[in-house]
Amino acid sequence: MGQIKVYVRIGQFVYVYIFWSSGGPLSRAIPTKSFSILDRWRIFAASPYLLSRSPGFKMGLKLQSFRNFDAFPRAEEHLLQKTPSGAVVSIIGLIIMATLFVHELKYYLTTYTVHQMSVDVKRGETLPMHINMTFPSLPCEVLSVDAIDMSGKHEVDLHTNIWKLRLTREGHITGTEYLSDLVEKEHSADKHGDSNDHHEDPAKNKNEHGLGSDAETMIKNVKHAMENGEGCRVFGVLDVQRVAGNFHVSVHGLNIFVAQQIFDGAKNVNVSHVIHDLSFGPKYPGIHNPLDGTTRILHDTSGTFKYYIKIVPTEYRYLSQRVMPTNQFSVTEYFVPVRATDRSWPAVYFLYDLSPIIVTIKEERRSFLHFITRLCAVLGGTFALTGMLDRWMYKIIEAVTKSKTGSTLR
Incomplete structure (x- = not known):
């Protein structure tokens, strides 16, 4: 078979x-x-x-x-040629890729924020005001802090804490005083932002220091402090109702006759000040309070500073879903020089109003797919670019070598 x-x-x-x-x-x-x-x-x-x-x-x-679908064909080992220029390009490419990888990793791990706006429906809550200011030319004995809301009534909150620190000419602390002398006063609602509403009639001024010997002693002490260049630092928290109003730091707490004896006219009241911190709630990451670090120093003049503040209610939501209620604000500054005919005393006013819109800021993290996409793009682009540079360098070196060899043979 x-x-x-x-x-x-x-x-x-x-x-x-x-x-x-x-x-x-x-x-x-x-x-x-x-x-x-x-x-x-x-x-x-x-x-x-x-x-x-x-x-x-x-x-x-x-x-x-x-x-045939293989996009990465392999050549035999003896057909591959390794050059010094290729090694240099490869090392540079690896360094660039490592740097870009670290940058992309940091970018992926960091969070970003998303802003959303809605109507503010909060009611019955108070507005915290954090104050930290320095008056280098006024002693603590003559300074007072007053807060007035839209209703015209001065609000006194049991949880309000304001402190005054006596400062030397060099700025060192010499004593502490607790401000508990905030006295309720009635004002018309349409004049709550005007500095002329406190001293039109001397009979309406506060007389907490007394007249007689107590007043003489106080006048003597204040003049002595001013001669020594004593200043004052005012700091603390004011809790007021969430309505438009103002708070101001001034010498309005003095009896008008006592103030006249101390300063000999409003033109000598120097309200130069430094705002270390002014905020309306806790601080969240990335917040910017425009008045922080503001310095206003007067030379050979006097007047009233007015800061018009627009407060925007804000909620900050962390990745952990914890919510922190706070407030942002914008500010416009205005200075009114004192005139000889003025009957009011210089002061520093902060007139505020609230926006009906609340801003919600949410922390979010980028997706892992987004990270992989960016990583492939930067690493792949770097690899392709280094390959092109290697080929160009090889051709240039080869051309130069051939030209030198040809000239030697001739």
């Missing part, structure tokens, strides 16, 4: 197909190493017709077609 053997090599195996005259093919896989040189030659001497009809041959064609 005749037979025909067909050898087909696929990978490390050689498939042997035996065709009998009475039946179909019978195949078996045998390792290549078990074949002799003659058997290996017979693999390539087999009939093309028989190979094309064998299952192993068709499988080999499919595998070859699949390999």
Whole structure:
């Protein structure tokens, strides 16, 4: 019975197909190493017709077609050429990629904020005012803090705490005084922001220091403090109703006759001041209070400072879903020089009003997919750019080398 053997090599195996005259093919896989040189030659001497009809041959064609999709073909090791210029470009590329990776990682780990606005529906809450100011030219004995709301009534809150620190000419603390002398006063609602509403009639002024010997002693002490260059630092918290109003720091707490004896006229009241901190609630990350660090020093003049403040209610939501209610604000400053005909005393006014819109600031983190996308973009772009630089440098070096070789041969 005749037979025909067909050898087909696929990978490390050689498939042997035996065709009998009475039946179909019978195949078996045998390792290549078990074949002799003659058997290996017979693999390539087999009939093309028989190979094309064998299952192993068709499988080999499919595998070859699949390999054509390889976008990263490999060359033999001896065909690759490594150059010093390529090493330099590779090191620079690795440094750039490492730097960009660290930058993208930091960018992914940091949070960003989203702002949303809505109508403020809060009612019945108080507005905290954090004050920290220094008056370098006025002693603490002559300064008072007053707060008036839109209704015209001076609000006195049991939780309000205001402190005064006596300062030397150099700014060192010499004593502390607690301000508990905030006295309720009635004012018309349409004059709550006017500095002339306190001293039109001397009979309406506060007389907390007395007249007689007590007044003389106080006048003497204040003049002595002013001669020594004593100043005052006022700080604390005022809790007022969430309506428009103002608070001011001035010498309005003095009896008008006592003030006249001390300063000899309003033109000598120097309300130079430094605002260390002025805020309307706790501070959240990234907040900017425009009056922090403000310095206003007067030389050879006097007058009233007015800060018109627009308060915007704010809620800050952390990633942990913790909510911190606070307030932002914008400010416009106005200075009114004192005139000889003025009957009012210089002061520092903060006139505020609230916005009906509340701003919600939410912390959010970037998605991991966004991080991977940016990382692939920067690293892939750097890799492609370094590859282009390597090819350009290689061509330039090769051209220079050939030109030198040609000139040497000549």
